[in-house]
Amino acid sequence: MASAFCDLLHRNWQILRPPAPPPKATNALRFGILGTSRIAPFALITPSRSHPEVILSAHSIPRVLDSYADLVNDKDIDAVYVPLPTGLHYEWAMRCLAAGKHVLLEKPSTANGTEAEELFKVAREKGLVVLEARHFVFQPSWRVFLGEVEGEGVERVEVTMCAPGAAFGKGDIRFRYELGGGAMLDLGTYHVGALRAIFGAEAEECLSCEVSTCAPPNELCDTKFNATFRFPNGGTGEMYGNIKASLVELATNFGTIQVWHRKKRVEDEALPAGQEKWVTRREVKKAYTLKEAGVDRPSEKYWLTYRYMLEEFVNKIRGREGSDMWVDGEDSVRQMRMLDMAYEKAGLPLRKSPEFKLETAG
Ligand SMILES: NC(=O)C1=CN([C@@H]2O[C@H](COP(=O)(O)OP(=O)(O)OC[C@H]3O[C@@H](n4cnc5c(N)ncnc54)[C@H](OP(=O)(O)O)[C@@H]3O)[C@@H](O)[C@H]2O)C=CC1
Numbered sequence: 446m447a448s449a450f451c452d453l454l455h456r457n458w459q460i461l462r463p464p465a466p467p468p469k470a471t472n473a474l475r476f477g478i479l480g481t482s483r484i485a486p487f488a489l490i491t492p493s494r495s496h497p498e499v500i501l502s503a504h505s506i507p508r509v510l511d512s513y514a515d516l517v518n519d520k521d522i523d524a525v526y527v528p529l530p531t532g533l534h535y536e537w538a539m540r541c542l543a544a545g546k547h548v549l550l551e552k553p554s555t556a557n558g559t560e561a562e563e564l565f566k567v568a569r570e571k572g573l574v575v576l577e578a579r580h581f582v583f584q585p586s587w588r589v590f591l592g593e594v595e596g597e598g599v600e601r602v603e604v605t606m607c608a609p610g611a612a613f614g615k616g617d618i619r620f621r622y623e624l625g626g627g628a629m630l631d632l633g634t635y636h637v638g639a640l641r642a643i644f645g646a647e648a649e650e651c652l653s654c655e656v657s658t659c660a661p662p663n664e665l666c667d668t669k670f671n672a673t674f675r676f677p678n679g680g681t682g683e684m685y686g687n688i689k690a691s692l693v694e695l696a697t698n699f700g701t702i703q704v705w706h707r708k709k710r711v712e713d714e715a716l717p718a719g720q721e722k723w724v725t726r727r728e729v730k731k732a733y734t735l736k737e738a739g740v741d742r743p744s745e746k747y748w749l750t751y752r753y754m755l756e757e758f759v760n761k762i763r764g765r766e767g768s769d770m771w772v773d774g775e776d777s778v779r780q781m782r783m784l785d786m787a788y789e790k791a792g793l794p795l796r797k798s799p800e801f802k803l804e805t806a807g
């Protein structure tokens with residue numbers, strides 16, 4: 446017990462303060478970050494410290510450039526991390542591709558399915574990597590969890606995840622339609638990703654979608670959602686989320702997917718041979734490393750989802766075989782199509798990016 450506690454403390458300490466970084470490779474990829482979003486330190490700045498093939502070349506450290514366009518067109522940058530409001534993802538990812546840069550693109554990839562289709566088509570044509578940062582996919586424990594599930598036989602799945610209302614001020618990007626605001630697009634992208642992966646199939650129909658929305662003038666932005674989808678095997682997937690959750694609601698529903706790798710309790714029912722009563726079997730599994738998840742690839746206990754994701758992003762750019770955890774363009778497009786379905790069912794307009802013109806397309 447004491448050793449498990451020490452292990453927990455040690456691991457969490459290393460998350461915040463990774464061990465002395467390995468020397469950077471001479472051909473390390475040079476990353477730039479657009480903007481100064483709150484997520485950047487978690488999603489890229491800290492993980493990059495322990496990656497020998499990643500150098501942060503431009504952001505606030507060590508160089509600050511005058512504009513997003515300057516950074517995107519900087520010849521000393523190989524890859525750009527785009528953690529902008531969702532409604533700006535499409536434009537800036539397209540600009541990065543036009544400038545020949547690989548893109549680590551915050552989730553959700555774009556504001557709607559049509560934009561995603563266009564974006565990933567251009568990425569394919571240019572032979573550049575665009576990865577939607579749906580980070581939980583890269584977590585070893587998620588892999589273990591999916592290994593327990595037989596998509597075809599799944600009848601009903603419930604995905605619940607909330608975020609603390611106190612974290613987002615009134616003017617937050619999540620509550621502004623013109624910036625791609627809305628809880629389903631922001632948080633629901635996790636729910637939809639989980640449902641699709643568990644069923645191993647695409648939802649055929651959104652059967653119902655109830656939402657609560659912001660007060661005018663932001664009434665087009667949902668803050669809470671409850672939706673049900675039908676999957677090809679006849680099973681139903683339900684999702685509930687709230688980005689204005691109170692502390693009480695958070696106590697049971699807070700999304701801790703980034704740090705909490707311990708696999709949720711597995712429960713199933715079995716009828717032991719010769720007995721009349723069904724019994725419930727419970728098992729807790731954990732996998733902090735790829736090795737624990739049965740994958741023979743390097744990883745460390747203190748890596749968060751973001752670090753795992755960075756590892757695969759670099760592998761893909763280098764053309765190296767990584768683990769089998771990945772989010773390809775087709776997956777991102779399907780993800781957006783399912784979110785579109787939910788918005789349509791809720792009677793809310795699809796989110797969209799502002800019009801823009803590529804000056805440097807080539
Ligand atoms: N992977 C994860 O765990 C998480 C992912 N996200 C995703 O990351 C993205 C950013 O979220 P978050 O970090 O909370 O966002 P923030 O509000 O903290 O940051 C957004 C950044 O976008 C820039 N920006 C450019 N134009 C605008 C504009 N018109 N209005 C507001 N900001 C603008 C600002 O940069 P500047 O400094 O240049 O002004 C700002 O710092 C979202 O797509 C979200 O879905 C968010 C949280 C967690």
Ligand SMILES: O=C1OC[C@@H](O)[C@H](O)[C@H]1O
Nearest residue numbers: 552608619631632688700
């Ligand atoms: O991980 C997250 O939790 C809270 C959300 O609002 C955020 O955008 C998301 O990525």
